[in-house]
Amino acid sequence: xxxxxxxxxxxxxxxxxxxxxxxxxxxxxxxxxxxxxxxxxxxxxxxxxxxxxxxxxxxxxxxxxxxxxxxxxxxxxxxxxxxxxxxxxxxxxxxxxxxxxxxxxxxxxxxxxxxxxxxxxxxxxxxxxxxxxxxxxxxxxxxxxxxxxxxxxx
Amino acid sequence: xxxxxxxxxxxxxxxxxxxxxxxxxxxxxxxxxxxxxxxxxxxxxxxxxxxxxxxxxxxxxxxxxxxxxxxxxxxxxxxxxxxxxxxxxxxxxxxxxxxxxxxxxxxxxxxxxxxxxxxxxxxxxxxxxxxxxxxxxxxxxxxxxxxxxxxxxxxxxxxxxxxxxxxxxxxxxxxxxxxxxxxxxxxxxxxxxxxxxxxxxxxxxxxxxxxxxxxxxxxxxxxxxxxxxxxxxxxxxxxxxxxxxxxxxxxxxxxxxxxxxxxxxxxxxxxxxxxxxxxxxxxxxxxxxxxxxxxxxxxxxxxxxxxxxxxxxxxxxxxxxxxxxxxxxxxxxxxxxxxxxxxxxxxxxxxxxxxxxxxxxxxxxxxxxxxxxxxxxxxxxxxxxxxxxxxxxxxxxxxxxxxxxxxxxxxxxxxxxxxxxxxxxxxxxxxxxxxxxxxxxxxxxxxxxxxxxxxxxxxxxxxxxxxxxxxxxxxxxxxxxxxxxxxxxxxxxxxxxxxxxxxxxxxxxxxxxxxxxxxxxxxxxxxxxxxxxxxxxxxxxxxxxxxxxxxxxxxxxxxxxxxxxxxxxxxxxxxxxxxxxxxxxxxxxxxxxxxxxxxxxxxxxxxxxxxxxxxxxxxxxxxxxxxxxxxxxxxxxxxxxxxxxxxxxxxxxxxxxxxxxxxxxxxxxxxxxxxxxxxxxxxxxxxxxxxxxxxxxxxxxxxxxxxxxxxxxxxxxxxxxxxxxxxxxxxxxxxxxxxxxxxxxxxx
Ligand code: FES
Ligand code: FES
Numbered sequence: 001x002x003x004x005x006x007x008x009x010x011x012x013x014x015x016x017x018x019x020x021x022x023x024x025x026x027x028x029x030x031x032x033x034x035x036x037x038x039x040x041x042x043x044x045x046x047x048x049x050x051x052x053x054x055x056x057x058x059x060x061x062x063x064x065x066x067x068x069x070x071x072x073x074x075x076x077x078x079x080x081x082x083x084x085x086x087x088x089x090x091x092x093x094x095x096x097x098x099x100x101x102x103x104x105x106x107x108x109x110x111x112x113x114x115x116x117x118x119x120x121x122x123x124x125x126x127x128x129x130x131x132x133x134x135x136x137x138x139x140x141x142x143x144x145x146x147x148x149x150x151x152x153x154x
Numbered sequence: 155x156x157x158x159x160x161x162x163x164x165x166x167x168x169x170x171x172x173x174x175x176x177x178x179x180x181x182x183x184x185x186x187x188x189x190x191x192x193x194x195x196x197x198x199x200x201x202x203x204x205x206x207x208x209x210x211x212x213x214x215x216x217x218x219x220x221x222x223x224x225x226x227x228x229x230x231x232x233x234x235x236x237x238x239x240x241x242x243x244x245x246x247x248x249x250x251x252x253x254x255x256x257x258x259x260x261x262x263x264x265x266x267x268x269x270x271x272x273x274x275x276x277x278x279x280x281x282x283x284x285x286x287x288x289x290x291x292x293x294x295x296x297x298x299x300x301x302x303x304x305x306x307x308x309x310x311x312x313x314x315x316x317x318x319x320x321x322x323x324x325x326x327x328x329x330x331x332x333x334x335x336x337x338x339x340x341x342x343x344x345x346x347x348x349x350x351x352x353x354x355x356x357x358x359x360x361x362x363x364x365x366x367x368x369x370x371x372x373x374x375x376x377x378x379x380x381x382x383x384x385x386x387x388x389x390x391x392x393x394x395x396x397x398x399x400x401x402x403x404x405x406x407x408x409x410x411x412x413x414x415x416x417x418x419x420x421x422x423x424x425x426x427x428x429x430x431x432x433x434x435x436x437x438x439x440x441x442x443x444x445x446x447x448x449x450x451x452x453x454x455x456x457x458x459x460x461x462x463x464x465x466x467x468x469x470x471x472x473x474x475x476x477x478x479x480x481x482x483x484x485x486x487x488x489x490x491x492x493x494x495x496x497x498x499x500x501x502x503x504x505x506x507x508x509x510x511x512x513x514x515x516x517x518x519x520x521x522x523x524x525x526x527x528x529x530x531x532x533x534x535x536x537x538x539x540x541x542x543x544x545x546x547x548x549x550x551x552x553x554x555x556x557x558x559x560x561x562x563x564x565x566x567x568x569x570x571x572x573x574x575x576x577x578x579x580x581x582x583x584x585x586x587x588x589x590x591x592x593x594x595x596x597x598x599x600x601x602x603x604x605x606x607x608x609x610x611x612x613x614x615x616x617x618x619x620x621x622x623x624x625x626x627x628x629x630x631x632x633x634x635x636x637x638x639x640x641x642x643x644x645x646x647x648x649x650x651x652x653x654x655x656x657x658x659x660x661x662x663x664x665x666x667x668x669x670x671x672x673x674x675x676x677x678x679x680x681x682x683x684x685x686x687x688x689x690x691x692x693x694x695x696x697x698x699x700x701x702x703x704x705x706x707x708x709x710x711x712x713x714x715x716x717x718x719x720x721x722x723x724x725x726x727x728x729x730x731x732x733x734x735x736x737x738x739x740x741x742x743x744x745x746x747x748x749x750x751x752x753x754x755x756x757x758x759x760x761x762x763x764x765x766x767x768x769x770x771x772x773x774x775x776x777x778x779x780x781x782x783x784x785x786x787x788x789x790x791x792x793x794x795x796x797x798x799x800x801x802x803x804x805x806x807x808x809x810x811x812x813x814x815x816x817x818x819x820x821x822x823x824x825x826x827x828x829x830x831x832x833x834x835x836x837x838x839x840x841x842x843x844x845x846x847x848x849x850x851x852x853x854x855x856x857x858x859x860x861x862x863x864x865x866x867x868x869x870x871x872x873x874x875x876x877x878x879x880x881x882x883x884x885x886x887x888x889x890x891x892x893x894x895x896x897x898x899x900x901x902x
Contacts, residue, residue, distance in 0.1 A: 001404065018404070018441065025441040029379075034371040035364020037580075039531050040612045044836035047531060075364030082363035090362045094354045094802050097810050098226025099361035099368075100531040100580030106362060121849075128844040132836065134531045134581050135226050136813030138847035140806065 004064050008033065009077025019065035024048045026064050027074060035075035035103050039132070046131030049104040049111075050074050056111035058130075075103040078110060086110045089148035097135035105131045109145050117153055119145070198323070202330040204288055206259035207237055207281035214309055214323030216243050219253040221260035221278075222270045223552050224357075225530075225582030226810075227866040228803040229270045231356045233278055235799060236271075239348040240282030240341060242306040243322065250356045255554040255574040265552040265579075266587055266682065268767040268864025271799060275861050276340075283338040285329070292328035293320055343797065343859055352802035357578060367578040369535045369549035370609065377537070377605045378407055379443050380436045380598045384429040384618060385454050387829030388678045389480045392431045396451035400435060403449060405442030409435050412597045414590055419563060420471070421464040424556045426590040428619045428679035434598055440609060456480065475675050480829035483524070486649055489674045490522075490626040497645050497670035501656040503727045504666035506632075509641035513632035517705050521629075521694035523892040524823035525649075526622035526683055527833075529841060532580020533615040538595035539605035544571040545596055550579035550586055557589035561596050584682035588620045613834040621824060622683035623648040625690040629698040632666070637706035639664055639717065646691060647672035651680060653687035658765060659737060660699070662730035663717040678826065684814065685867035688766040689874075693819060693892070696762035696875025701888065710761050710879070711745050732765040736794050739856050740772035743792035747854050748774040757787065760879025764872035767864030769795040770856075773812065773876035775848075777884045784884045786816065786848040789876075791869060793853065796860035804865055808853045811869030817842025819874040823893045840895070 005014045006023075008031060015030045022041075027033040027050075036059055039047030043058040050059045051073040078084045086109050096102045105128070112119060112127040119127065124145050133141070198211025208218045218234035234250045255263055262273050286306060293311040294301035297318050305312045309322045343349075360367055385391060397409040411433050415425065433450060437443040458478040465471050510516060536549035545565055551557055554574040562569050579586060595608040610618070625648040632641030642664040646654040656669035683689060703713035715738055720726075722734035741763050744750070750761070756778050763772035774790040789812050798804045821840035825832045833839035878889045 017439075018445075021441045025439065029439045029441070032373070033364075034366050034373075037368075037531075038370060038533070040836050042612075042835055042837060045531070075362075078363075082359060087362040091354065091358050094352075094358065094806060096226075096355055096358060096361045097228070097806060098531065098579060098581045099355075099357065102361050103364045125845045130843075132531070132841050132843060134529055134583070134814070134841060136810035136817070136842070136847070137806065138813055138842075138844050139809055139849075139851050141844070 002065070004067070006064070006067055006072055007069065008072045009074060015064070017064060019063060021064050022060050023050065023062045023064055023067060023072065024059040027059065033074050033076050037100055037103055039101070039104070045101070045104075046108060047101050047104040049107040049131065051107060051111055054111065054114060056108045075107055078107065084110060085148040085151045086113065086144070089144040089151065092147060093140050093144040095137050095140045095144050097137055101131060101133045101135075105133065105141055109141070109148065113145070113149055113152055118149055200327070202326040204285040204329060205281055205334070206256070207278065208241065208285055210285070210322050210326035210329070212323050212326060214247055214321050215249060216241070216247055216309070216322070217249045217251055219251050221253045221263050222274070223263070223265040223550075223554065223576050223579060223582070223586075224252065225265050225550075225552060225579040225586065227265065227270065227807060228355060228800065229265070230578070231353055231803060232271060232800045233274055234356070235348050235353060236274060236278035237282040239346055240279045241286050242308070244308040245348055245353060247309055252576055252578070254576070255558060257555060263555055265582055266584065268769070268867045271862045272768065272864065279340050280338060283340055284335060287335045287338055288329040288332040289322055289325050291332040292325045296325070296328060349799050350797065350801070353800055354802065368532050368580050369537070369577045370532055370580070372537050372548050372577060372607065374537065374539065374605045377607055378436050378438065378602065379440050380434055380595070380606050380608045381443050381447050381611070382594060382608070382614065383433040383435070383447055383450055383452060384614070386617070387454070387480055388428060388619065388826070389456055389478055389829040390454040391429070391457045392433065393453040393455040395433055399449040399451070400446040403442065403446040405438040406446045407436045407438070408602055409433070409446070409450070410601060412594065412601065414593050414597065415564060421462060422556055422560055423465055423467045424553050424588050425464070425560055426588045426620055426679055426681070427462070428677065432594065436598065436602055436606065444611070476677050477675050478677070481676060481678060481826055482828060483825040486624055490624070490647065490649065493672045493674035494626065494628065494645055494647055497647060497672035499668065500654060500671050501661060501667065501669040501727070503661070503664070506641050506643055506666040506668040509632045509666045510630065510643070513641060514635040515633040515705055516630060517633070517702050518628070518630045519698055519701060519890065520626065521697065521890050522626045523624065523690045524825060525624045525678065525680075526818060526822055527616045527824050527839060528583045528585035528620070528683060529616065529839065530579070530581030530583060530585050533612055534585070534591045534610040534618070535608060536592045536595040537605070537607045538592070538599040540565060540596050540600040543567070544573065546573045547592055547596060548575045548577060549592070550577055551589050551592060552579075552582050552584075552586040553589055557592045560589065560593050564593050565596055565600060583684045584686065585620060588681050612836070616834045616839060617831045619679035620681040621678065622689065623651045623680040625653045627653065627691060627694045629695070631698070631702045633702070633706055637708065639702065639706070641666040643668045644695070645670040645672070647674065649674045649678070650676045651687070653691040655687065655691065655731070657729050657731040659721065659732055660717055662725045662727055662734070663721040665726055667726065677829075685766055685870045688764065688867070688871040689815075689818075692762070692764040692766070692871030693874030693878060696764065696872060697878040697889070700760065700875070700879040700882070709751070711741055711750060714741055714763065736770045737763055737765055740770045740792040740794050743854055743856055744772040744774050744790055747792060747852065748790035750774060758880055758884035760876045760881070760883060762872040762875030762879065764868075764875070766871060767867045769793065769863045769865060769868035771868045771872050773873045775873070775876040775880040777880040779884050784881060787850065789848045789851045789873065791851065791853045792856065793865075793869065794856035794858060795865045795868065796858050796862040798855050799862055801855070804855070805853045807865050808869045809851045811867070812851055812873045813842060813847055815870040815873035816848065816877050817846070819877055819892050819894060820846070821893050821895045840893070
């Protein structure tokens with residue numbers, strides 16, 4: 001066990017855990033941030049996507065010891081009022097079915113748009129390919145990303 | 155206007171959940187469902203419960219209970235819409251709460267068979283209409299006017315003649331004292347204001363902001379985490395446990411074995427005991443428990459042939475043979491070939507043997523599909539807190555009514571001491587019909603005498619069983635010299651269940667018809683998977699009909715319509731389970747909406763249509779070829795599911811079902827080596843991804859006044875036929891065996 005001080009959603013928080021503990025479980029079990037989801041535990045489904053210094057990262061295989069002072073953002077901290085353009089576009093398109101994969105999809109989409117504000121269809125598909133949706137909401141996700149992109153650039 | 159007898163008592167909602175308000179930590183109120191976001195509205199000082207489905211606040215806010223499990227089929231929005239419609243309430247004043255299991259108030263709290271809306275169509279509307287009548291009675295009494303003269307609109311009561319009006323909030327307290335009417339009138343369809351209009355997901359805001367909603371998110375003070383270890387292969391059971399190392403690991407509270415069911419227990423259809431004895435690790439946190447489980451040293455042994463008795467969904471008791479031995483996918487093909495030779499005749503019309511002898515042309519083809527794992531994105535999990543006199547369970551389950559019985563039997567508690575609360579569920583697809591994980595969680599909690607959350611990893615989930623069975627079907631068609639279909643023969647079966655629906659199309663449309671069914675036993679456990687059996691047989695049959703149409707030199711839509719014309723006007727046989735007219739309707743709709751028959755550069759098309767779960771769906775798929783690879787440019791869907799309650803969500807569900815069908819046919823499959831699944835996570839088990847998804851999907855609903863029918867399942871089966879038929883047009887190659895990717899094609 002060791003103590004790590006993480007900056008999560010702008011707040012510094014200390015946790016006492018095994019250094020190998022994936023950030024996913026630190027968030028869910030220790031910091032009560034359960035918006036980040038567990039889907040596979042092996043960086044294959046994207047449900048656990050968070051931002052580490054703004055970069056979309058799979059938290060299920062990211063040991064807490066590797067984070068250091070990098071800033072962690074989770075779905076709960078993506079925006080203060082839940083009004084990030086991506087979140088708004090998701091609501092406008094009524095994207096979710098079961099909803100379980102959507103936090104990961106949103107975090108990945110938000111990272112894509114901050115890097116590539118006007119992505120082509122192909123760029124969207126490539127960037128989002130690591131996020132599985134068993135309910136099959138892919139067409140709506142793409143449409144929502146385009147709406148968010150339009151609103152971001154308006 | 156439909157008059158109906160009410161079946162709602164005065165105070166039916168007696169069993170208020172103990173979890174009300176206190177379930178989640180983080181100041182999240184368990185019951186504060188949804189819409190409008192509870193932090194943005196002022197809560198009433200007092201609620202008045204008019205019946206078990208709804209209560210009205212003194213400020214006009216209305217809480218509507220959503221009785222059925224929400225697995226992504228959107229019933230948490232669409233079922234309350236039915237109540238709100240007849241209550242005549244303004245939707246923006248509605249808060250939705252997930253109801254706990256309560257069989258004294260709600261009927262059929264089950265998510266399965268695409269039945270929630272059709273079964274709730276009358277009861278939910280009745281609940282709304284009953285409350286509306288009580289409000290009108292209250293207003294009539296208060297104003298001293300006849301009740302017939304009281305009208306309502308958008309949460310308001312009016313008496314036109316005197317110009318009096320009041321809000322529902324103002325009249326709620328008086329309404330709560332009014333007798334429940336014996337009979338109520340339901341609205342005419344033409345008066346609907348909410349049904350048939352698009353209403354966004356009531357949990358949308360919570361989903362996109364990552365609020366706790368799902369079973370895995372649930373927490374209680376003092377809660378421990380548990381995981382199980384099950385045998386690595388079907389056909390094996392636990393022999394010995396060495397837990398000395400695991401016990402000594404940090405954060406570990408206990409390691410022990412459990413039997414999920416008692417020795418002489420008569421299973422229900424939704425019980426699963428492919429692995430009767432499990433090893434359990436309990437500890438403080440997920441990561442600690444995961445690590446300790448890896449340190450277990452477990453030995454397994456093979457079990458022998460045995461028989462179990464189980465009740466079916468319909469309540470009859472059946473004996474099921476469970477063979478011993480470790481099975482291999484390579485042998486399954488042989489097993490199926492042998493079993494298909496001793497098939498039973500399920501339906502026979504005319505003289506099929508004779509027509510096959512004299513036919514001008516005979517087409518014969520075989521189709522197969524592998525086992526599939528459900529892979530809901532949220533793996534199996536459940537919370538349990540069992541004390542000496544009661545059991546509290548919280549989590550994702552499609553069959554709370556049934557599981558309550560299993561838990562009661564296992565714990566030796568009466569049914570009324572079992573409390574089941576449903577969370578939002580990260581997918582169902584049939585997997586959460588089989589609630590062994592509730593029983594496991596309950597047994598674990600009882601044993602450690604503490605609240606516990608049982609968590610499955612993806613690997614646990616994918617290797618536990620309850621798979622979609624492996625299937626095989628052989629079709630034979632006889633054409634006469636005028637290319638008329640004069641004989642049809644299907645021989646279908648599976649390991650261990652048959653996919654045959656002998657009385658569906660083309661039964662009724664062909665003079666000489668033979669349907670045969672067989673099964674082959676297995677110790678690999680199976681269960682319902684989105685559109686059970688239809689999910690295979692539709693694709694097989696619709697691919698085959700495409701080949702028969704081609705052999706007959708006919709357009710595939712025209713060919714089907716001609717057959718359906720026969721089924722409509724001069725049906726063969728006594729019992730045909732589909733309405734030919736509605737199947738024709740979706741084919742005609744998809745034909746016109748897709749501009750079928752119009753040539754487009756580099757677009758290759760396939761069509762398919764199928765009936766299941768009382769609904770009718772037809773698909774046309776447009777494939778484009780790029781660098782020798784097919785790509786789904788567009789999916790056109792025509793759907794007849796009766797009245798569409800919530801178009802935006804219904805469209806989403808049809809899109810999702812189409813993507814899901816294409817994905818499974820193309821990529822997914824579970825194979826076995828010595829009883830062990832070869833795929834246990836998404837590195838090897840393929841699900842469709844963004845790049846492979848259709849570029850566009852168009853959904854068209856048939857305008858209808860028929861009461862609503864299923865929608866969660868019907869769009870899945872037919873899309874597979876349309877895909878196979880479009881692939882043939884694009885590549886010249888027919889596909890007979892799923893996943894088609896195994897035949898070296900990728901979508902991209
Ligand atoms: S849980 Fe991390 S990628 Fe699946
Ligand atoms: S919405 Fe259910 S997995 Fe994506």
